[in-house]
Amino acid sequence: METDVLSRRHDEVRQGESFSPAEVLGYSSGRKFYIESYGCAMNFADSEVVASILQSSGYSATGDFTQADLVLINTCSIREKAEQTIRSRLHIFRQVKRSNPSMLIAVLGCMAERLKSKFLEEEKLVDLVVGPDAYRTLPLLIEEAEGGQQSVNVLLSRDETYADIAPVRLNSNGVNAFVSIMRGCNNMCSFCVVPFTRGRERSRNPGSILTECRNLFENGYREITLLGQNVDSYHWHSGEDGTAAVGFADLLETVAQVSPLLRVRFSTSHPKDITDHVLRAIARYENICNYIHLPVHSGSTRVLQRMNRTYTREWYMAKIRRIRELIPACGITSDIITGFCGETEEDHQETLSLMRESRFDMSYMYFYSERPGTLAARRYPDDIPESEKKRRLDEIVKLQNRMSQESNRDDLGTVSKVLIEGDSKKSASDWMGRNDQNKVVVFPKNGQHFQKGDYAFVKIDKCTGATLIGRSI
Ligand code: SAM
Ligand code: SF4
Numbered sequence: 001m002e003t004d005v006l007s008r009r010h011d012e013v014r015q016g017e018s019f020s021p022a023e024v025l026g027y028s029s030g031r032k033f034y035i036e037s038y039g040c041a042m043n044f045a046d047s048e049v050v051a052s053i054l055q056s057s058g059y060s061a062t063g064d065f066t067q068a069d070l071v072l073i074n075t076c077s078i079r080e081k082a083e084q085t086i087r088s089r090l091h092i093f094r095q096v097k098r099s100n101p102s103m104l105i106a107v108l109g110c111m112a113e114r115l116k117s118k119f120l121e122e123e124k125l126v127d128l129v130v131g132p133d134a135y136r137t138l139p140l141l142i143e144e145a146e147g148g149q150q151s152v153n154v155l156l157s158r159d160e161t162y163a164d165i166a167p168v169r170l171n172s173n174g175v176n177a178f179v180s181i182m183r184g185c186n187n188m189c190s191f192c193v194v195p196f197t198r199g200r201e202r203s204r205n206p207g208s209i210l211t212e213c214r215n216l217f218e219n220g221y222r223e224i225t226l227l228g229q230n231v232d233s234y235h236w237h238s239g240e241d242g243t244a245a246v247g248f249a250d251l252l253e254t255v256a257q258v259s260p261l262l263r264v265r266f267s268t269s270h271p272k273d274i275t276d277h278v279l280r281a282i283a284r285y286e287n288i289c290n291y292i293h294l295p296v297h298s299g300s301t302r303v304l305q306r307m308n309r310t311y312t313r314e315w316y317m318a319k320i321r322r323i324r325e326l327i328p329a330c331g332i333t334s335d336i337i338t339g340f341c342g343e344t345e346e347d348h349q350e351t352l353s354l355m356r357e358s359r360f361d362m363s364y365m366y367f368y369s370e371r372p373g374t375l376a377a378r379r380y381p382d383d384i385p386e387s388e389k390k391r392r393l394d395e396i397v398k399l400q401n402r403m404s405q406e407s408n409r410d411d412l413g414t415v416s417k418v419l420i421e422g423d424s425k426k427s428a429s430d431w432m433g434r435n436d437q438n439k440v441v442v443f444p445k446n447g448q449h450f451q452k453g454d455y456a457f458v459k460i461d462k463c464t465g466a467t468l469i470g471r472s473i
Pocket of ligand 1 (some may be wrong): 040079167191192193194229232269270295335336337361366367368369370371
């Protein structure tokens with residue numbers, strides 16, 4: 001299966017990826033940092049901000065943690081499993097530190113607040129703990145830690161967006177890039193820890209977003225994914241210089257106008273917030289991709305209410321119909337959580353039927369993992385046995401696989417405009433890219449003079465559940 005590491009929001013393949021930037025900026029003091037990232041695309045984008053801050057203070061990157069003076073692990077708390085993985089990585093770093101005591105170990109990101117005293121004081125696993133809004137203070141915290149102090153800054157901010165920091169693109173293919181447009185989340189989905197770990201929602205200055213996108217385009221990038229936990233509630237208003245309010249649809253259009261050769265995607269949309277204004281912008285601009293990731297989480301209104309998602313099954317379905325009306329060729333994918341507190345077999349069947357009706361091209365599917373401090377953890381018992389959660393998840397995954405296969409079969413005989421991202425994983429004599437709907441397309445190079453970042457028209461001849469296979473025409 002071809003797997004694109006860049007456009008998946010919470011890509012299992014990327015978990016624990018370590019990064020080295022293509023070029024080292026600024027001066028180097030000879031000190032080296034190693035960074036490993038977990039979780040969603042926001043976290044991977046944050047690691048690029050951290051790399052930029054560290055490079056400005058003289059660090060260069062290494063992909064080998066045994067050679068590093070500073071080892072950073074950018075953490076995720078979304079599910080229990082992510083926390084377990086990070087704990088075992090910390091034990092490995094700790095072993096290396098035994099033979100190199102001056103090496104510093106830092107925990108960054110979403111786990112910082114909750115586990116700071118455990119990691120620092122009780123287990124003495126780390127030297128620094130830095131929350132997602134405190135990365136600017138890293139150089140200071142490193143100094144403190146070098147002086148033997150335990151360094152912590154987990155304060156959340158109401159306005160930090162790192163707008164002025166140019167991220168260092170890490171492990172980049174030079175074609176796709178993430179651009180963070182907002183941070184935090186004001187929704188209170190009862191299962192979700194994000195509002196507690198990443199704080200209140202705030203939008204980034206549109207001028208700085210546009211500058212970053214223009215620079216990316218000038219440096220050869222051809223696809224930008226605008227990132228936020230809830231991009232549709234992007235809102236910027238500058239009272240001082242009289243600039244009119246900028247909403248998400250306006251931002252999308254402005255970025256699309258950078259160049260018709262620049263593809264624009266975004267993630268993630270909340271069904272309650274995505275407006276006709278946004279849908280019309282997608283329909284109007286050829287380079288805003290016909291693709292929407294619209295997490296549903298459950299097909300049962302009763303469960304959705306418990307999840308505090310603020311929409312019903314019917315409301316969600318009406319939104320899907322509206323998308324297909326305004327953008328007939330739109331790819332739609334979703335997130336589903338199975339085995340949420342109190343979910344009955346009937347609720348589960350409703351999720352399966354909603355999936356069939358919505359005809360998702362792909363979904364990210366998880367079973368519910370209770371997170372300490374969330375509304376659900378406080379209000380509802382986690383009462384579905386793990387074996388039952390897994391059985392339901394299995395049914396959901398099987399259905400989605402069948403639908404993904406059908407969706408790909410519908411594309412047989414059609415022509416896709418494909419942005420080439422690089423060699424196919426299986427064979428260097430094939431190109432791999434994506435079409436407008438975010439489907440992976442593979443086709444033979446066949447002596448044609450394409451390059452990474454070029455667009456190719458590909459006639460689709462074959463498919464698997466995850467990949468379209470064709471030839472350029
Ligand atoms: N903001 C997005 C939304 O509205 O869906 C997604 C953000 S969340 C960081 C990413 C995904 O992690 C969610 O869509 C959900 O499927 C999954 N997730 C979040 N909390 C979870 C939990 N407690 N158990 C299992 N999966 C969870
Ligand atoms: Fe979590 Fe809900 Fe916010 Fe998504 S919208 S980050 S699921 S609280």
